[in-house]
Amino acid sequence: MIRNILYAFKTIIKxxxxxxxxxxxxxxxxxxxxxxxxxxxxxIIEKLMVGAPLRDLxxxxxxxxxxxxxxxxxxxxxxxxxxxxxxxxIKARLNEMLIQKLAGVDYxxxxxxxxxxxxxxxxxxxxxxxLNVFDxxxxxxxxxxxxxxxxxxxxxxxxxxxVIAVVTAVLVLLSQVLSAKxxxxxxxxxxxxxxxxxxxxGIFYKYLFFKDIKIFQSHDFFEKxxxxxxxxxxxxxxxxxxxxxxxxxxxxxxKLIFLLAGSMLxxxxxxxxxxxxxxxxxxxxNATRQCSNQLIELVNTSGQLYRDGLYINYFKNLYxxxxxxxxxxxxxxxxxxxIRVSNVSFSYPGSGEKVxxxxxxxxxxxxxxxxxxxxxxxKSTLVKLLLRFYDxxxxxxxxxxxxxxxxxxxxxxxxxxxxPQEINFYNVSIAxxxxxxxxxxxxxxxxxxxxxAQVGLIERVNELPQGIYTILGKEYDETGTMLSGGELQKLAxxxxxxxxxxxxIMDEPSSALxxxxxxxxxxxxxxxxxxxxTIIITHQLSLTKFADKILCxxxxxxxxxxxxxxxxxxxxxxxxxxxxxxxxxSEDENACSPRDARLNGAAFEM
Numbered sequence: 001m002i003r004n005i006l007y008a009f010k011t012i013i014k015x016x017x018x019x020x021x022x023x024x025x026x027x028x029x030x031x032x033x034x035x036x037x038x039x040x041x042x043x044i045i046e047k048l049m050v051g052a053p054l055r056d057l058x059x060x061x062x063x064x065x066x067x068x069x070x071x072x073x074x075x076x077x078x079x080x081x082x083x084x085x086x087x088x089x090i091k092a093r094l095n096e097m098l099i100q101k102l103a104g105v106d107y108x109x110x111x112x113x114x115x116x117x118x119x120x121x122x123x124x125x126x127x128x129x130x131l132n133v134f135d136x137x138x139x140x141x142x143x144x145x146x147x148x149x150x151x152x153x154x155x156x157x158x159x160x161x162x163v164i165a166v167v168t169a170v171l172v173l174l175s176q177v178l179s180a181k182x183x184x185x186x187x188x189x190x191x192x193x194x195x196x197x198x199x200x201x202g203i204f205y206k207y208l209f210f211k212d213i214k215i216f217q218s219h220d221f222f223e224k225x226x227x228x229x230x231x232x233x234x235x236x237x238x239x240x241x242x243x244x245x246x247x248x249x250x251x252x253x254x255k256l257i258f259l260l261a262g263s264m265l266x267x268x269x270x271x272x273x274x275x276x277x278x279x280x281x282x283x284x285x286n287a288t289r290q291c292s293n294q295l296i297e298l299v300n301t302s303g304q305l306y307r308d309g310l311y312i313n314y315f316k317n318l319y320x321x322x323x324x325x326x327x328x329x330x331x332x333x334x335x336x337x338x339i340r341v342s343n344v345s346f347s348y349p350g351s352g353e354k355v356x357x358x359x360x361x362x363x364x365x366x367x368x369x370x371x372x373x374x375x376x377x378x379k380s381t382l383v384k385l386l387l388r389f390y391d392x393x394x395x396x397x398x399x400x401x402x403x404x405x406x407x408x409x410x411x412x413x414x415x416x417x418x419x420p421q422e423i424n425f426y427n428v429s430i431a432x433x434x435x436x437x438x439x440x441x442x443x444x445x446x447x448x449x450x451x452x453a454q455v456g457l458i459e460r461v462n463e464l465p466q467g468i469y470t471i472l473g474k475e476y477d478e479t480g481t482m483l484s485g486g487e488l489q490k491l492a493x494x495x496x497x498x499x500x501x502x503x504x505i506m507d508e509p510s511s512a513l514x515x516x517x518x519x520x521x522x523x524x525x526x527x528x529x530x531x532x533x534t535i536i537i538t539h540q541l542s543l544t545k546f547a548d549k550i551l552c553x554x555x556x557x558x559x560x561x562x563x564x565x566x567x568x569x570x571x572x573x574x575x576x577x578x579x580x581x582x583x584x585x586s587e588d589e590n591a592c593s594p595r596d597a598r599l600n601g602a603a604f605e606m
Contacts, residue, residue, distance in 0.1 A: 119318065186237075186240040378557075431448045
């Protein structure tokens with residue numbers, strides 16, 4: 001835990017030295033507190049008992065007030081004027097550190113539930129944990145300094161009171177350490193349960209789910225899931241509460257019996273036998289009371305510090321995580337010429353099932369490849385391997401004759417553009433959704449409009465009040481707009497085309513389009529990609545006749561390879577799949593023949 005606290009201190013001091021200096025000043029102001037709390041009342045009573053002049057009493061009170069005013073104004077200025085901005089800066093920078101770290105995290109982690117738990121807890125620590133540790137540590141030092149000065153005063157009169165206070169503090173500290181461990185153990189359980197609860201809660205207000213809920217009248221079903229998730233969380237909270245209640249009640253009893261009652265009875269006894277004078281009684285009473293309060297705060301803060309120190313582990317370990325794939329260095333070539341997959345097999349981590357089994361194929365520069373097969377055949381997994389989100393368990397994937405692990409990962413992905421099956425849009429402008437960055441120049445604005453024209457979306461965008469600068473979605477901007485599924489697919493294609501690429505991978509690129517629009521889309525897509533290598537994963541086999549090569553997957557294996565004509569003559573799985581869908585295809589053979597599909601260079605007409 002000490003290492004975690006030191007880690008938090010080092011990190012925060014580096015981000016905001018001013019926050020550290022402010023805490024030091026506030027801490028040393030604690031040294032002045034006993035003057036008003038303990039010394040001043042004793043001095044005033046002594047002067048009253050000896051009949052000191054009123055002027056001397058007023059002077060003493062004036063000095064005390066001046067010291068307290070100085071202390072109060074300094075602490076108020078620092079905590080009200082300096083600390084808030086420093087705290088926001090610290091939280092923002094810690095979150096930036098995590099966000100920057102995520103840019104280099106291996107994709108395999110993002111499909112791991114345990115990793116997501118750690119990630120969520122890490123962001124919680126970025127928002128509050130580091131500051132809690134830092135502030136608690138300084139509060140602990142404040143209390144320690146204050147208690148030290150009180151102990152000095154009490155020790156002059158009766159050292160046994162110090163023994164009573166320290167023994168009680170140790171007992172309460174043990175109870176707080178136990179509480180911290182229980183909280184730590186249950187927090188890990190609660191994070192999972194809360195994520196599940198928030199997921200089902202989010203279903204009721206997120207745009208993507210709203211239509212399904214209404215159409216399929218599934219409100220009761222998902223509400224039941226939400227109630228079930230809530231019940232799980234409530235049950236866990238109740239279990240934790242029962243344990244903590246028993247420990248806290250014991251702690252409370254220790255505070256009252258040993259520290260407060262014990263010390264006060266002892267002081268009364270000492271006064272009764274004449275061992276302590278009346279004026280000293282006031283000093284002892286106030287010092288013991290303040291010492292009692294500060295020891296309780298010290299013990300509570302120690303428990304909080306211990307608990308938050310444990311949680312810093314999540315942030316520290318995640319931030320120290322070294323990637324196996326997303327590393328710097330490696331080969332960086334100007335063009336991606338060819339891709340060769342040799343005897344590749346793959347299983348997802350934690351699963352013994354082979355998603356891909358001993359697959360091999362070769363893609364030459366400029367070839368158009370169609371990848372087909374039923375759901376779960378391994379098609380999308382192949383894309384993850386080609387993009388090197390994962391490495392195969394066996395076999396090799398190479399580009400330009402170099403195995404992918406030898407490539408510079410950024411250089412490799414710069415040469416590949418990707419249209420995913422799941423279309424994501426962001427609550428930023430349409431232009432920024434296309435560029436995936438700020439649209440800052442007239443050239444970039446013109447490029448966005450050209451891309452939207454290529455995919456047949458420019459007329460729709462021009463109808464919007466702010467054109468390409470219209471915000472997508474209404475998450476935080478009520479003037480934002482929503483696009484249909486087909487329009488979002490075109491937007492995603494514009495995004496895929498905006499980067500200079502050698503290889504374009506499209507996963508179900510026309511799933512939101514009707515068959516004729518999909519056919520026109522594909523013909524014109526080929527015109528745009530020209531001599532670029534294109535890989536299309538599709539269930540719509542009307543799109544496969546353009547391909548130079550079709551890879552037919554089944555149960556993680558490539559069972560057939562060839563052109564459309566070759567596979568139709570083979571009369572195997574591909575042929576049966578094609579004939580099952582043929583009712584949707586155009587009867588005009590020339591409309592989607594391989595020759596026309598390869599040569600047609602018309603503009604988008606969707």
